Amino acid sequence: MREEILAYKRERILEEAVKLFYARGFSGTTLDDIAAELGVTKPFIYTHFRSKVELLAALCKPTIEMSLAAVSEGAESEGTATQRLYRAVVGFTRVVLQRQANIAIFFREEKNLSQQALDEITALRKQFDRVLSQMLRAGVEAGEFDIPDVNLAALAIGGMISWAYTWHRANGRLPMDDMVARMGDLALRMVGARPMQ
DSSP: OHHHHHHHHHHHHHHHHHHHHHHHOSTTOOHHHHHHHHTSOHHHHHTTOSSHHHHHHHHHHHHHHHHHHHHHHHHTSSSOHHHHHHHHHHHHHHHHHHTHHHHHHHHHHGGGSOHHHHHHHHHHHHHHHHHHHHHHHHHHHTTSOOOSOHHHHHHHHHHHHHTHHHHOOTTSSSOHHHHHHHHHHHHHHHTTOOOOO
């Protein structure tokens, strides 16, 4: 029970930090601001995070971990290379759209991360690119994809989806399920495969 309470308190700190860092920026937000939004004192935050920089890393790192997990899950799933890529892209797109604020904070505030956090995130991003490249290479070898440069294609697909954080609106024209399905189909078209729909 104690672990659940600690996890809940940590999650509440992260929720308020995302809102404030997104609205005011990292430099424009103090730990006192976050504490005030939570109705607690600054020492309460220090029981969960040693510094504002550590809090920033805790907002940024999970998104790339979730993205890597989504792509890996797709890569390891059953079916053809086309089906696996589609699942991977749909899962990754869902992560990006659900964590838009976290991604915006990362791209804006990357310079404020500690070197250790930045190195960890960079390693995860490289692993993400490798998994996606391997999936594309398998599709080429199976005769399902027509890609002259799988590494470049992996970067292009990753970039196309990541950039959705800048333009997607939760109340926009397409509901989430339709949006992720269409992004999956776009990725398939990029590699010369037939869309799933």
